[in-house]
Amino acid sequence: MIRVEHLKKYFPITHGFIRKKIIWLKAVDDVSFGIKDGETFGLVGESGSGKSTTGRTLLRLYEPTGGKVYFNDIEVTALSKQELKELRPKMQIIYQDPYSSLNPRLTIFEIIAEPLREYGHENVKETVLELLEAVGLSEEHAKKYPDEISGGQCQRVAIARALALNPEFLVLDEPTSALDVSVQAQVLNLLESLQRERNLTYLFISHDLGVVRYLADRVGVMYLGKLVEVGTIEQVFDNPAHPYTRMLLSSIPVPDPKARNLKRERVIGEIPSPLHPPSGCKFHTRCPYAKEICKKEEPEMIEIEKGHFVRCHFVGELQ
Amino acid sequence: MKKLLEINDLYINFKTLWGVAKVLNGVSFNIREGEIFGLVGETGCGKSVTALSILRLLPPNAEISGKILFKGDNLLEKSEEEMRKIRGKKISIIFQDPMTSLNPLFKVRDQMLDIIELHEGLDRRSAEEHAKKLLKAVGLSDPERILNSYPHELSGGMRQRIMIAMALSSNPYLLIADEPTTALDVTIQKQILELILDLRNQYNFSVLLITHDLGVVAEVCDRVGVMYAGNIVEIAPTEELFENPLHPYTQGLLSVVPDPRIKKPLKPLKGSVPSLLNPPSGCRFHPRCFYAKGICGNVKPELHEHSPGHFVACHLYGGEDQ
Numbered sequence: 001m002i003r004v005e006h007l008k009k010y011f012p013i014t015h016g017f018i019r020k021k022i023i024w025l026k027a028v029d030d031v032s033f034g035i036k037d038g039e040t041f042g043l044v045g046e047s048g049s050g051k052s053t054t055g056r057t058l059l060r061l062y063e064p065t066g067g068k069v070y071f072n073d074i075e076v077t078a079l080s081k082q083e084l085k086e087l088r089p090k091m092q093i094i095y096q097d098p099y100s101s102l103n104p105r106l107t108i109f110e111i112i113a114e115p116l117r118e119y120g121h122e123n124v125k126e127t128v129l130e131l132l133e134a135v136g137l138s139e140e141h142a143k144k145y146p147d148e149i150s151g152g153q154c155q156r157v158a159i160a161r162a163l164a165l166n167p168e169f170l171v172l173d174e175p176t177s178a179l180d181v182s183v184q185a186q187v188l189n190l191l192e193s194l195q196r197e198r199n200l201t202y203l204f205i206s207h208d209l210g211v212v213r214y215l216a217d218r219v220g221v222m223y224l225g226k227l228v229e230v231g232t233i234e235q236v237f238d239n240p241a242h243p244y245t246r247m248l249l250s251s252i253p254v255p256d257p258k259a260r261n262l263k264r265e266r267v268i269g270e271i272p273s274p275l276h277p278p279s280g281c282k283f284h285t286r287c288p289y290a291k292e293i294c295k296k297e298e299p300e301m302i303e304i305e306k307g308h309f310v311r312c313h314f315v316g317e318l319q
Numbered sequence: 320m321k322k323l324l325e326i327n328d329l330y331i332n333f334k335t336l337w338g339v340a341k342v343l344n345g346v347s348f349n350i351r352e353g354e355i356f357g358l359v360g361e362t363g364c365g366k367s368v369t370a371l372s373i374l375r376l377l378p379p380n381a382e383i384s385g386k387i388l389f390k391g392d393n394l395l396e397k398s399e400e401e402m403r404k405i406r407g408k409k410i411s412i413i414f415q416d417p418m419t420s421l422n423p424l425f426k427v428r429d430q431m432l433d434i435i436e437l438h439e440g441l442d443r444r445s446a447e448e449h450a451k452k453l454l455k456a457v458g459l460s461d462p463e464r465i466l467n468s469y470p471h472e473l474s475g476g477m478r479q480r481i482m483i484a485m486a487l488s489s490n491p492y493l494l495i496a497d498e499p500t501t502a503l504d505v506t507i508q509k510q511i512l513e514l515i516l517d518l519r520n521q522y523n524f525s526v527l528l529i530t531h532d533l534g535v536v537a538e539v540c541d542r543v544g545v546m547y548a549g550n551i552v553e554i555a556p557t558e559e560l561f562e563n564p565l566h567p568y569t570q571g572l573l574s575v576v577p578d579p580r581i582k583k584p585l586k587p588l589k590g591s592v593p594s595l596l597n598p599p600s601g602c603r604f605h606p607r608c609f610y611a612k613g614i615c616g617n618v619k620p621e622l623h624e625h626s627p628g629h630f631v632a633c634h635l636y637g638g639e640d641q
Contacts, residue, residue, distance in 0.1 A: 046504040150591055180361040180531065185575035185587035207504070210534075210577030214585065237579065251509040253534030255576045257557045260538055267506045270474050 001201050002035040002058070002169060007067035009057045013275065025275055027053040029225035030067070040195065040202040042216030042233070044209060044248070046271050050225040051205045055171040058203070059091055060084060071169065089119060089165035096174035098154030102146040108157050109142035115164045131160040136190060152183035156190065163194070169201045176211060188215060209252050213237055221245050224274055224282040227301070231308035241310040243287045243318065281313065289318055320351040323492055323525050324373070329385035331368055331377070340595045342368050344549040344603065347622060350493065355519060355526040357540035357557070359533060363592055364546040366529045370495050374410060375402050390492070408438045411486035413479070415498035420482055421470040428466035431485055438489040453484040458514060476507035480514065487518065497529045512539050533576050537561060545569045548593055548603040551622060554630040565631040567608045602634065610635055
C-alpha cells in the first residue's frame with residue numbers, strides 16, 4: 001500500500017553571514033520500506049534518528065530532497081499541490097502533544113467538523129457525533145474546549161478528526177508519549193480496534209519499544225537517518241541482528257525485577273550529532289564489534305532471512 | 320537496617336483560586352540507610368510534592384501537617400537557617416530536566432566550585448581538585464573540558480551526570496532523584512541508572528527515586544511505594560510488589576505496562592485520575608475500582624502490614640478499622 005524508495009530529507013543549516021556556508025543535516029538519508037494493507041509498521045529509534053521526519057516527509061508535509069513515495073501505486077512525490085489536496089483525506093497524521101495540535105479557540109465539535117466542511121461533506125453534525133462515539137467520547141464533549149478535557153480525551157479528539165474523512169493510512173507520531181500509562185493503554189486499545197473496524201494502515205512512530213511490540217506487525221529501527229534493521233516484530237525483538245538494535249533492546253527497563261536488564265550488555269556513548277555523522281557505518285563509534293572496515297565503508301542492507309533486513313558488515317558473525 | 324527518613328501522616332493542601340487542593344492525604348513511609356526506595360505513580364499523584372516537602376521547597380501557599388523525621392529530627396520544625404545546612408549537604412536533589420537545573424550563563428566550573436566551596440569550606444584550588452574527582456566518578460573522562468563548558472555545549476546525559484556529581488559533592492545521606500531519566504533516551508537512561516546504582520554501592524547513601532516508569536522501578540529499586548491521588552496505597556519490596564500486587568490500583572498499573580519482551584493484552588483501568596480539588600470520599604480510588612463495596616466510599620482505608628514488609632491500604636484486606 002505504501003512504498004517508500006530511497007527517501008531523503010536534508011535540511012540546510014547556514015553558518016556565517018558574509019561568507020555563507022551551508023551544511024546539510026541529513027535527517028532522513030536513503031530510507032526504503034513498504035507497508036502492507038491493514039498492517040502496522042513501527043518506526044523506532046532515539047531522538048534525532050529521523051523517525052518523525054520520515055513520517056512527515058512521506059506525507060509531503062516536508063518536501064523530500066530525493067526519493068519516491070507511492071500510495072496505492074500513486075506516486076505521492078510527483079503530485080501537484082491540487083492533486084495532493086485531493087489525496088490528503090486518505091492520508092492523515094496524529095501528533096504527540098494533543099493540546100498543541102488542537103485549536104484552543106474551537107469547540108471539540110468545530111475541531112472535528114472542520115475537515116468535513118473543508119471537503120464539502122454533508123451531514124456534518126451526524127458524522128461528528130458518530131466519530132465522537134467511535135473514539136469513546138459522548139455528545140456532551142462536543143460543546144467543550146480542548147482545555148476543559150484531559151490529555152487522553154484530547155488525543156481521542158485528534159483521532160476522531162483524523163478519521164473524519166475516512167482515511168486509509170494514518171501516521172501516528174508518538175501518539176501516547178505524553179500520556180500516563182493507564183491512559184496510554186486505553187488509547188492503544190482504541191487504535192487497535194479502530195484499525196480492525198476500518199481496515200486502517202498505520203505507520204507507528206515511537207521511542208517506546210514496549211508500545212511498538214504491542215501494536216506493530218513489522219518494525220524498522222533507525223539510527224542517524226538510516227534504517228539499520230527491518231523485519232517482523234518477532235524477528236527484530238526476539239532475534240535482533242544489528243548491534244544497535246541489541247543495544248536498544250537491552251536498554252529498556254523491563255517491568256519485571258527478576259529479569260533485570262541493567263549490566264547485561266554494555267551501552268557505550270551517545271548518539272552523535274547528525275550534523276557531523278561518523279564516516280562508514282554510522283554506528284561504529286558506539287559499536288562493541290566495530291572493526292577497521294566499519295569506519296570506511298557503509299554497509300548495505302542484507303536480507304538474512306525472509307523479510308529480515310540488516311545493515312551491518314558482520315551480520316551473522318556476531319553472537 | 321536503620322531508618323534514615325521517616326514520614327508520618329503527611330498532609331499537604333494548596334490554597335488556589337479554585338479552592339483547596341488536597342494534594343497529600345496522610346502519607347507515611349520510611350527510607351532505610353543505603354536503600355533505593357521508589358515512589359511510583361501517575362501524573363498528579365503527589366510524588367514530586369512529597370519530594371519537595373522533604374527539603375521544604377514548597378511554595379508559600381502550601382499548608383503542611385505531619386512529621387518528616389530525618390535521623391530522628393523533624394524537618395518541619397527546623398528554621399530556614401537550619402534547613403539551609405541540610406539542603407544540598409545532607410539531602411540532595413536532582414530533577415528531571417538537567418538543562419533547567421544548570422544556569423545557562425555560567426560555566427560548569429563556576430557552578431560546581433561555588434557549591435563545593437560553600438558546603439565543604441574549601442579554597443578554589445582544592446575545590447577544583449574535588450570537582451575533577453567527582454566528575455571522573457560519574458563517568459566523565461575529561462573533567463577539564465567539562466569544567467570549561469557551558470551547559471548548552473553538553474548533551475542531556477552529560478548534564479545529568481554533572482547534576483549527580485554536584486548532588487554528591489558533600490557526601491549526602493539521602494539523594495532525592497525526581498524523574499532523573501525521563502527526559503533522556505533509553506540508552507542514556509540505562510547508563511544513568513547504572514551510575515546511580517554503582518555510586519550507591521560505593522558510598523552507601525540512600526536514594527528516593529521518583530518515577531512514573533514501572534520498568535525503572537523494577538530495574539533499580541529495593542522497595543517501592545505506589546501512590547494514587549495523594550495516598551500511598553501499597554509499599555513492598557520490589558520483587559514482592561511485582562509478583563504479588565495487592566491493591567487493585569497496583570494490579571491495574573501493572574496490567575497496562577506494555578512489555579517489550581512479549582505482546583500481552585492491556586487491561587486499562589476505567590475512568591481517569593480524580594481532581595484533587597474535590598477528591599472522592601473514603602478510598603480515593605473507589606470510583607475506578609472493580610471491587611469497590613459500600614465501605615470504600617465512606618471510610619479511608621489505612622495502610623497496614625498485610626504480610627511482613629508488605630503494606631496495603633485497601634478494605635479488601637481488612638485492617639485495624641474492621
